[in-house]
Amino acid sequence: MQFEPVAPVHAYQRIVAQIEEAVYSGRLKPGERLPGERELMTQFGVGRSTVREALRVLQAAELIRSRPGDPRGPEVLAASPGALQRSMHRLARAEHVGLAELLQFRMVLDGSSHLLAAQLRTDADLSTLDEALAAMAAADGYAEFSRADVAFHDAIARTSRNPLLVVSGEVVRGVVLELIEDKLSHAPDRTSLMETWLRHHAEVLEAVRAADGASAARLARQALYDNYVEYVPEDRRALLTPLL
């Protein structure tokens, strides 16, 4: 006979569970409002501090947002990758996840995104991607270029039609950028850097337009490797080459 470990279920956890359930089941839609804390405490039959702790947890998970003074009460938020991003960030800092591992992971994700995008892209997707590329070419300054670059990758990921690829791509790009942004912003010749990237992106886009998934994936991975390999410690670069 097997027994299960018994864990006390605290009052605030039951409140979290109830509200979470209401959000996920769709009974509470984004934009709708929860009752105020004083109202909630009568509905749940608990003290205000208990209600507040429950709301804090939900707030940390980015399910709700509450602002003082708003008589409409806490707002139910739309799902966003923010919490996911923070979790992954934490894990990346805690485990020994360096740029090499992040880049390897990004090569996997971006490669697959491009592969799928090339096979699923519609004409509308292509014109969106053309616009994104044009925005990169027209960018004035590095910061703007970087934003346009992110937007381009995001557009590719959305073309792959898989929200998980979109979100995890977003997350990993964010973490990578954060790790090397200071190195990049101090790079000696950012203009030629931007030109190289632009050329890479144009090549990739042509492969996507030609519906050549394998090439698109390979080009995307190669571009990532070429652009970032210099920031990877030499003894870790062997991790990346198997993916080329």
Added chain:
Amino acid sequence: MQFEPVAPVHAYQRIVAQIEEAVYSGRLKPGERLPGERELMTQFGVGRSTVREALRVLQAAELIRSRPGDPRGPEVLAASPGALQRSMHRLARAEHVGLAELLQFRMVLDGSSHLLAAQLRTDADLSTLDEALAAMAAADGYAEFSRADVAFHDAIARTSRNPLLVVSGEVVRGVVLELIEDKLSHAPDRTSLMETWLRHHAEVLEAVRAADGASAARLARQALYDNYVEYVPEDRRALLTPLL
């Protein structure tokens, strides 16, 4: 001239930030203890409710754990993918992420894990994998088989040497299993199902042993497809075939 949006920084957030920083910088190692709440409130110069809300947030992020009655105070936890898993779970429920998207994502991750594993595996890895496969073969009953299956995939991921692949693989497998476990447990002929899976895993392992990354990846993706495609709605199966 450009201004930044100003957001009020609450007291509990500053406490969270300080403790988070201490954990990430390594000043607080897993297993160590934080002072009790009453002690923290004097150190931070705030009321207990403020301290508690901060601890609640850290607890929701699985950075600490506190139990009543323990005079040693809240415990600093080792990094775990638990929070990441919950975040992804939430997002999967909120976005319209169905089995098709999850499976597609898993084919991407598992495929890459196998590719890397085949190229990086050592003899020690191979014997670990052999053991995992033997455990699957020796499994008595579906539940045990399923656990052994998960362990095998986990071993493959670890052989790929990328913690991100390990964690996201773990997460996605968990979500997939949760979505279809009831269908699987009611499957008419689970014995032949398990035999099929076992054969697939043996093939994959041979490719890994032969250091044939491309084959290992392809076999792994094909195995996923074969095993799960029947649970994917027919009109979504086109998402999966480009990855074969």
Added chain:
DNA sequence: CCAGTACACTGGTCTGACCAGTAGCCCAGA
């Protein structure tokens, strides 16, 4: 019709209290 102002109410924080439950200690009994 609009700017300005009051007001009711929100969430953020503090204080002080009580409770159930735990770790660690001491001590009686084997």
Added chain:
DNA sequence: TCTGGGCTACTGGTCAGACCAGTGTACTGG
């Protein structure tokens, strides 16, 4: 010597009540 049972000091969980800064809204006077 070891073991089990209390005892105790303390923990975190919860509640109640209070105050404050700041917000949305409705009312006001121009």
